[in-house]
Amino acid sequence: MPELPEVETIRRDLVNHITSKQIDSIRVRLPRMLRGAKAAYQKQLRGRKVQVIDRVGKLIIIELDEESNLLVHLKMTGQLIYKEKDLVLAGGHSYGSDTKQYPNKYTYVTIRFIDGSELYFNDMRTFGYMQLATPDEVVSIKAGFGIEPLTKNFTYPSFDKALGKRTTTIKAVLLNQKLIAGIGNIYADEICFDAKVLPDRRVNTLTASEKKALFNACTSILRLAIKHRGTTFNNYVDSYGKSGSFTSFLKVYGRAGDQCARCRKGIIQKTRVAGRGTHFCSNCQK
DNA sequence: CCTTGTGTTCTCCG
């Protein structure tokens, strides 16, 4: 489940791997992974050079020359794996042996560069997608997202403004991409835990100090997760096919029934908030 | 049945 830290890890790796590389060809094994016609991708991508790799929320934006843009959304189980020419990639990941190798049976799109290196778009559940976009379309897509954590735009006043006088739960707000970009189910729970706020608290009942704690937690949790190259819970791997190591730092997500690592009194509970599985300590979150 | 990200639809309320 790639969220902001996982997508950012991949983005930074791709910057190192494919910046200024020229696309030789694109192979498509499952056309429904592409928004729009397969032929348009062949036509628009062949010969293009990678200029900038950007990200908004969980969406990767590969900017190419000739005003072409390739967007990639990994949704729940998508992967972007980079492989040098003639290198055999074996990931350190723990699922079936047939998916440790790249490409594998879940590789649905392959972009080949003229130096022989390749980028694989894998997706076990095929919920992800690629999309072509003009520069204008990229601008309007970006405008649809809320404030981007870890940028200078993410200030306490902007965070407080996004929360506004809403009556919904803090978890729903953290998950709402139109308000704050990039947070998904795992980090929403971890942020609430860090801030000692219950995920089902109504936003309009939060005190200023609770909101400040939530704001600070957004920054610190996301930064720390990026430092550890993200969380691998089921499926996520980075562009080398390797797992993220933030998993062992998770305090609540996936820890239902465990003793709380902070207060050592509460037991981590699991309920449903905003339609999603939600984990919290009923003792030290208020 | 469950999982999550996202887009759509429905309902409620002022």
Add this chain to the structure above:
DNA sequence: CCGGAGAACACAAG
């Protein structure tokens, strides 16, 4: 009756 907010539902596949 309109608009916005929020919740509920739908959908993807394993």
